[in-house]
Amino acid sequence: MYNEGRCIPKTVRFLMMLRHQRYRIPMPYVVTEACINCKHTDCVEVCPVDCFYEGPNFLVIHPDECIDCNACVPVCPVEAIYADDELPTELEHYAEWNSYLANQWQELGHNITEKKDPLPEAEEWASKEKSEQDILTYEEE
Numbered sequence: 683m684y685n686e687g688r689c690i691p692k693t694v695r696f697l698m699m700l701r702h703q704r705y706r707i708p709m710p711y712v713v714t715e716a717c718i719n720c721k722h723t724d725c726v727e728v729c730p731v732d733c734f735y736e737g738p739n740f741l742v743i744h745p746d747e748c749i750d751c752n753a754c755v756p757v758c759p760v761e762a763i764y765a766d767d768e769l770p771t772e773l774e775h776y777a778e779w780n781s782y783l784a785n786q787w788q789e790l791g792h793n794i795t796e797k798k799d800p801l802p803e804a805e806e807w808a809s810k811e812k813s814e815q816d817i818l819t820y821e822e823e
């Protein structure tokens with residue numbers, strides 16, 4: 683028998699399903715500007731799938747490996763990590779940089795899974811203006 687009080691209308695069920703599906707799609711996380719010349723590396727210790735890759739003065743997340751667990755976000759002391767759908771507009775281009783550099787540094791074998799000391803100039807750079815142009819990478823062979 684139809685019980686109006688307990689029945690979820692079809693449209694609401696449809697919206698709930700869409701919402702459920704949306705949250706089941708893994709959302710890659712992205713390392714942004716604040717990491718440049720700092721590299722605190724607390725993030726790599728908590729990542730359950732070891733999807734961080736290291737350059738000389740920046741870390742990136744491999745978008746195909748990140749499982750969207752959010753563990754790295756609260757441990758970064760400079761708040762450099764965002765879910766890609768929460769990136770502030772001025773940092774959106776870092777999603778591309780993470781993807782591009784993660785593939786390059788993965789090929790070179792620069793997966794990082796253990797914490798190490800931050801760069802010596804981390805404190806000084808924490809308050810400096812920087813951009814993606816400050817990211818260093820390795821010479822192509």
Ligand code: SF4
Pocket residue numbers: 711728729730731732733743747748749750751752753754755
């Ligand atoms: Fe790793 Fe989780 Fe951060 Fe993705 S969100 S990089 S899986 S710790």
Ligand code: F3S
Pocket residue numbers: 713716717720721722723724725726741757758759760761762763
């Ligand atoms: Fe960079 Fe923050 Fe990790 S500074 S290395 S994203 S902990």
